[in-house]
Amino acid sequence: MGEIRRRVLVVDDDDEIRDLASAVLSQEYEVMDAVDGVAGWEKARSWRPALVITDLMMPRMHGYELCKLLRGRDGLSGVKILVVSSKPFATDKAQALAAGADDYLVKPFVIDDLKNVVGKLLSSAAGAPPPPAPDEPGATKRSSFLSSVPAPTGASRIYVRFWGTRGSCPTGGVKTVRYGGNTPCTEVRVGDVPLIIDCGTGLRELGVELTREFSGRPLVGHIFVGHTHWDHIQGFPFFTPLYNPQNTFTVYSVHGARSSLRSIFSESMALDYFPVPLSSLASKLSFVELEGSVDLGVAKVHYHHLNHPGVCIGFRIEAQGTVITYLSDHEGFVKLGGDGDLSRRQDAAVVDFARGSDLLIMEAQYTEQEYSTRKGWGHGTYEDAAALAAAAGVKSLALFHHDPSHTDEIMDANVKACRDLLGAAGSKADCFAACEGLRIDYP
Ligand SMILES: [Zn+2]
Ligand SMILES: [Zn+2]
Missing domain, CATH: 3.60.15.10 (Ribonuclease Z/Hydroxyacylglutathione hydrolase-like)
Structure with a gap:
C-alpha cells in the first residue's frame, strides 16, 4: 500500500480555476472540488480534507462564511484554509484571515506560487486524515429559494x-x-x-x-x-x-x-x-x-x-x-x-x-x-x-x-x-x- 496522500478540496465557481488547481495539485495530493460554498461545506464535512482552497465570490455561500464554518463548532479541527481570490483589496485579505484563512493568494496566480503555498500549509497541517464525519444536517439556516x-x-x-x-x-x-x-x-x-x-x-x-x-x-x-x-x-x-x-x-x-x-x-x-x-x-x-x-x-x-x-x-x-x-x-x-x-x-x-x-x-x-x-x-x-x-x-x-x-x-x-x-x-x-x-x- 502506498503512502497516504493528503486531501485537498478546491472550492471555486470558475470551472477553469477548479480544473487548473486540480490538475496541478493532483500530482501530489488527492484532490476533490466543489462548485460553490454550500457544496464545499458539505464536501468538507463528509470528506475531511487537510486543506481547503476556496474562492471568495461564489453563489449560494461566499468564501468568508465557508472559512468561518470550517473554523466553527461544526467545522474541521486542524484544517488548513487557503483563500484564492481575484480580489486584491487589502480589506478582503484582512477579512479572510480574520475569518480563519491561513493564507491568501490573488488570482490569477503563478502555478509555482500555488504549489509553494499549498506545500507550506500542508507541511504544518495535522497528520493522517480524520475519519469521515457521520451524516449530519447542514448547519446553515438559509433557504436557497x-x-x-x-x-x-x-x-x-x-x-x-x-x-x-x-x-x-x-x-x-x-x-x-x-x-x-x-x-x-x-x-x-x-x-x-x-x-x-x-x-x-x-x-x-x-x-x-x-x-x-x-x-x-x-x-x-x-x-x-x-x-x-x-x-x-x-x-x-x-x-x-x-x-x-x-x-x-x-x-x-x-x-x-x-x-x-x-x-x-x-x-x-x-x-x-x-x-x-x-x-x-x-x-x-x-x-x-x-x-x-x-x-x-x-x-x-x-x-x-x-x-x-x-x-x-x-x-x-x-x-x-x-x-x-x-x-x-x-x-x-x-x-x-x-x-x-x-x-x-x-x-x-x-x-x-x-x-x-x-x-x-x-x-x-x-x-x-x-x-x-x-x-x-x-x-x-x-x-x-x-x-x-x-x-x-x-x-x-x-x-x-x-x-x-x-x-x-x-x-x-x-x-x-x-x-x-x-x-x-x-x-x-x-x-x-x-x-x-x-x-x-x-x-
Ligand atoms: Zn457606496
Ligand atoms: Zn462600498
Whole structure:
C-alpha cells in the first residue's frame, strides 16, 4: 500500500480555476472540488480534507462564511484554509484571515506560487486524515429559494423611483440639488409591494411617502442590501415604517464578511450610535441571508457578487416581464486586475447578469481621469458603465452612485459624454443620471 496522500478540496465557481488547481495539485495530493460554498461545506464535512482552497465570490455561500464554518463548532479541527481570490483589496485579505484563512493568494496566480503555498500549509497541517464525519444536517439556516409573498390578484403597476443617488457620503447643498445628495436608495414597486434596494439616507423620505400612502393599512416590504458600507445603510434607523407594528419587512443580503446580516444592522444601531436598538423596532422584521434567488411572488430577485472591498452584491429583479438590474459599488475585473482569461470571464459574467435589462442602474462614480488616482477603491467610471450597458444590450442606463465632488454641472457633462460613448458603441440605450425623485413607469 502506498503512502497516504493528503486531501485537498478546491472550492471555486470558475470551472477553469477548479480544473487548473486540480490538475496541478493532483500530482501530489488527492484532490476533490466543489462548485460553490454550500457544496464545499458539505464536501468538507463528509470528506475531511487537510486543506481547503476556496474562492471568495461564489453563489449560494461566499468564501468568508465557508472559512468561518470550517473554523466553527461544526467545522474541521486542524484544517488548513487557503483563500484564492481575484480580489486584491487589502480589506478582503484582512477579512479572510480574520475569518480563519491561513493564507491568501490573488488570482490569477503563478502555478509555482500555488504549489509553494499549498506545500507550506500542508507541511504544518495535522497528520493522517480524520475519519469521515457521520451524516449530519447542514448547519446553515438559509433557504436557497424563498417564496414568501403571494402575488396580488389583478394587474400590477411597476415603477422604479430613486430616493437617493449619491455615493459614499450624503452631499447636501446648492451644487447637488438637481441630481440629489442623499445616499443610495431605490424603490422598485410592483403593485402594493415595495422592493427597496439599499438603505442610504434616501430611505428616510421613502418612509415618509410610504407612511402617507399606506396610512392605516399594513405594509409588507422587501429590503435588498447590496453591501453594508455606511452609505448603503445609514437611512435604516430613520425609516419610520419600521416603528409601526402593523408592518412587515424582510431584509435580504448575503452573510457579512465578519458577522451575520442581522448583527451588522444591530451593531450599527448600538447605543453608541443610535438611541433605539434594532430589537426595539415594532414592525415584524426578519433578515434573510441569500444563498440563491428569491421568489417574492410579485418578482424574482437574483444576485451576483461584485468587485468591491468586502462583500458586495448586485441584484436583478424580474417582474412581469420587466427586468431591472442594479450594480452599485463595482470596479471592473479587467480594469482593476489587468487583462487576463479569468478577469475577462468575470466581467463577462457581470454582463450576462445584466443582459437584456429594461433598466440597468449602474454605478459610475468617477471620470477616467479621477479613476487613475483611485484605482483599487472598488468603483468605476461612466465609460465602464457605457461599455457594460452596450455589451449587455440593455434598453436604458441610469448612472448612479454619483461622486460627492460631482456638481450638477459635472453630472450634466458626464451624462452627455456617456451618451456619446454609447452611440459610438452602436448601443441604442437611453442614458441618464439617476436623480432624486425620478420615477420611471413600466407597462
Ligand atoms: Zn457606496
Ligand atoms: Zn462600498
